[in-house]
Amino acid sequence: MTTQHVLSLLVENKPGILTRVAALFARRGYNIESLAVGTTEIEGVSRITVVVSLDGLPLEQVTKQLNKLINVLKIVELEEETSVARDHMLVKVRTDSSTRSQVLEAVTLFRARVIDVVSDAVVIEVTGDTAKCQAFLKVLEPFGIKELVQSGAIAVSRGSKSMSEKVLR
Amino acid sequence: MATETLTGAQALIRSLELLGVDTVFGLPGGAILPTYDPLMDSKKLRHILVRHEQGAGHAAEGYAAASGRVGVCIATSGPGATNLVTAIADAHMDSVPMLAITGQVNSFAIGTDAFQEADIVGITMPITKHSFLVTRAEDIPGVVAAAYEIATTGRPGPVLIDFAKDAQNGKFEFSWPPKIDLPGFRPITDPHGKQVQAAAELILKSHKPILYVGGGVIRAEASNELLALAELLHAPVTTTLMARGAFPDSHPQHLGMPGMHGTVPAVTALQKSDLLITLGARFDDRVTGDIKSFAKGAKVIHVDIDPAEIGKIRHADVPIVGDAKVVILMLIAELKAQMKNSRPDYEDWWVFLNGLKERYPLGYSETEDGKLSPQYVIQRIGELSGPEAIFAAGVGQHQMWSAQFIKYERPNSWLNSGGLGTMGYAVPAAMGAKVAQPDRLVWAIDGDGCFQMTNQELATCTINDIPIKVAIINNSSLGMVRQWQTLFYNSRYSNTDLNTGTDTIMVPDFVKLGEAYGCLAIRVEKIEDVDAAIKLAMETNDRPVVIDFIVGRDAMVWPMVPSGISNDAVQYARDAAPIWDGDE
Ligand SMILES: Cc1ncc(C[n+]2csc(CCOP(=O)(O)OP(=O)(O)O)c2C)c(N)n1
Ligand SMILES: [Mg+2]
Numbered sequence: 001m002t003t004q005h006v007l008s009l010l011v012e013n014k015p016g017i018l019t020r021v022a023a024l025f026a027r028r029g030y031n032i033e034s035l036a037v038g039t040t041e042i043e044g045v046s047r048i049t050v051v052v053s054l055d056g057l058p059l060e061q062v063t064k065q066l067n068k069l070i071n072v073l074k075i076v077e078l079e080e081e082t083s084v085a086r087d088h089m090l091v092k093v094r095t096d097s098s099t100r101s102q103v104l105e106a107v108t109l110f111r112a113r114v115i116d117v118v119s120d121a122v123v124i125e126v127t128g129d130t131a132k133c134q135a136f137l138k139v140l141e142p143f144g145i146k147e148l149v150q151s152g153a154i155a156v157s158r159g160s161k162s163m164s165e166k167v168l169r
Numbered sequence: 170m171a172t173e174t175l176t177g178a179q180a181l182i183r184s185l186e187l188l189g190v191d192t193v194f195g196l197p198g199g200a201i202l203p204t205y206d207p208l209m210d211s212k213k214l215r216h217i218l219v220r221h222e223q224g225a226g227h228a229a230e231g232y233a234a235a236s237g238r239v240g241v242c243i244a245t246s247g248p249g250a251t252n253l254v255t256a257i258a259d260a261h262m263d264s265v266p267m268l269a270i271t272g273q274v275n276s277f278a279i280g281t282d283a284f285q286e287a288d289i290v291g292i293t294m295p296i297t298k299h300s301f302l303v304t305r306a307e308d309i310p311g312v313v314a315a316a317y318e319i320a321t322t323g324r325p326g327p328v329l330i331d332f333a334k335d336a337q338n339g340k341f342e343f344s345w346p347p348k349i350d351l352p353g354f355r356p357i358t359d360p361h362g363k364q365v366q367a368a369a370e371l372i373l374k375s376h377k378p379i380l381y382v383g384g385g386v387i388r389a390e391a392s393n394e395l396l397a398l399a400e401l402l403h404a405p406v407t408t409t410l411m412a413r414g415a416f417p418d419s420h421p422q423h424l425g426m427p428g429m430h431g432t433v434p435a436v437t438a439l440q441k442s443d444l445l446i447t448l449g450a451r452f453d454d455r456v457t458g459d460i461k462s463f464a465k466g467a468k469v470i471h472v473d474i475d476p477a478e479i480g481k482i483r484h485a486d487v488p489i490v491g492d493a494k495v496v497i498l499m500l501i502a503e504l505k506a507q508m509k510n511s512r513p514d515y516e517d518w519w520v521f522l523n524g525l526k527e528r529y530p531l532g533y534s535e536t537e538d539g540k541l542s543p544q545y546v547i548q549r550i551g552e553l554s555g556p557e558a559i560f561a562a563g564v565g566q567h568q569m570w571s572a573q574f575i576k577y578e579r580p581n582s583w584l585n586s587g588g589l590g591t592m593g594y595a596v597p598a599a600m601g602a603k604v605a606q607p608d609r610l611v612w613a614i615d616g617d618g619c620f621q622m623t624n625q626e627l628a629t630c631t632i633n634d635i636p637i638k639v640a641i642i643n644n645s646s647l648g649m650v651r652q653w654q655t656l657f658y659n660s661r662y663s664n665t666d667l668n669t670g671t672d673t674i675m676v677p678d679f680v681k682l683g684e685a686y687g688c689l690a691i692r693v694e695k696i697e698d699v700d701a702a703i704k705l706a707m708e709t710n711d712r713p714v715v716i717d718f719i720v721g722r723d724a725m726v727w728p729m730v731p732s733g734i735s736n737d738a739v740q741y742a743r744d745a746a747p748i749w750d751g752d753e
Contacts, residue, residue: 012352016294070319
């Protein structure tokens, strides 16, 4: 079985950069588990977090090929032990008067938050690593998940060093 | 800094001039019209009007491959741009420095399915080294300079610049040089000293090394350094299809070309070697055959400017990222230091290799239908033209014979479509080469099939005084495909008959076609006329020449390793595998 790896890319915020990155995965036959993009502390520089299920040679190839993209400034693999990764989920769960309290109990247990309540449903927001989010979903499943929205994982290294150090000459 | 008010179109032309570009191959249309206007006044840029944009693309490639300088092609939006796609893909596969300039609809119309709008940046993303869409005039100098830098630095390749029409028309204050802003582009040219040291150690420990030389050595202009390295070590050399000419064929250490149609000595040397000294080569499947059984006993030193090539196909024991020229020079110095006065002893290895060379020289058998042997014709073209000439080939049997039977002595004398295998490359590439190197004799050695894909550029050659010589190796068929049908499909010839031979309806008649284009065109059917025809072509320089060589259609390319099979199974001729000595 292949393991999941978190790749963090600093890229120039130029038109088409997301297409270039995504197309590279597609063309070389590599699957993306999740992808998240956003701006960073440096103007004009965006950060892409990609989670891939690849090992060994293909992982090395994809990293090298990504590095060849002119607008890619830096790539690092964020190892589980030395970094933090978080998923963000919004879940709309079916509730009624008999189940609501059970759902709210789960929310407290998982340190999630209710952000909207109507008579037959609640919208819950949860943040955490993939395992926690998946466990939470398992708990909610029996009540009926009406809608699920997930961001891709975002990740950062532990400690004081920043990925953007030494990027801009 | 002094500035000058220019339109985007004027700035584009000026930028190209300032970068030292002297020739562009192209064909105008609506979206690039603003640029064609100042182009008309340029004293420094020669524009050559092609008859099809694919021709412009291959001409730019031929120009680049013959001279080492950037080739430039230019087309309008939509169909003009898409007609460049094949040539761009070709340049990408063979690492040819190229700028492809396209017009685009007005920036405010982009995305509306406007007339002749095509997302050429999107279409070419996987086949360019990089691409730019320019929507503002003031961005033009910086983008053109950046594109040039990317195309020529590190591993060369094609860069596309798509200019919206309003960017060409807009006015701004032009100044030069612009700031090139490429923070993510940092090719590594200088290798790690430690790696070079490790490579030298491995070489001196090996008993059966081989220099496996690829096209990167030609792009890096490292032929002289390669020669010095090879002679220092007295190691055998093999040059891939892309590297023919990187090492002189006349050199006794040269074993010839490896791969599917490589020489028995080259293929076997790789298989039996204990160390591949890989220089600017990429373990292409046409070289390795079945990768699992390729050079099984060999360690690998892999030198490449592109880190992604290292370990892509074959694990490298000593990976070295760097420019081939720089690496080879460092390696020579390191080897000399480590060798002191002793030379590595490859005596037994040479006994084995020389035995192979003796027993399995390149050869061919005469045709059975009395027609010319294609190999003979090609060999004579090479012998009469000499090593200073340039030879561009199409794709197919004639290409392989040209790689085998012409003796190359210098880099940039052999141009072909190796990676993509593009039929139609030869005529426009020869045209581009002749423009880049007007004093050289330039041959297009083409197939009757390939020739029919891009022969319209003969009009361009005649009108622009570009006297190339075209040798059509006319076997009246898509010969290479037919060869596979003979060998692997029970001689069932599905759709490979072209009807261009003398015993067919001869459509088209290549002599009449050549004449229609203003060329000197002749047909050669007899062996005694071959030399005279080649000499006539060499003497004729007031127009292009087309020679229709009528050759036997059953001639095959040998040796051959069938696709996907181990290189151990190389066949010298049909059903004739080489015999190995004892435990070898
Ligand atoms: C554009 C393109 N289409 C198809 C092919 C497949 N193909 C490879 S060789 C070949 C035959 C070429 O025929 P010809 O030019 O007559 O050369 P010959 O093999 O007969 O010397 C074909 C069709 C190709 N390489 N390129
Ligand atoms: Mg043919």
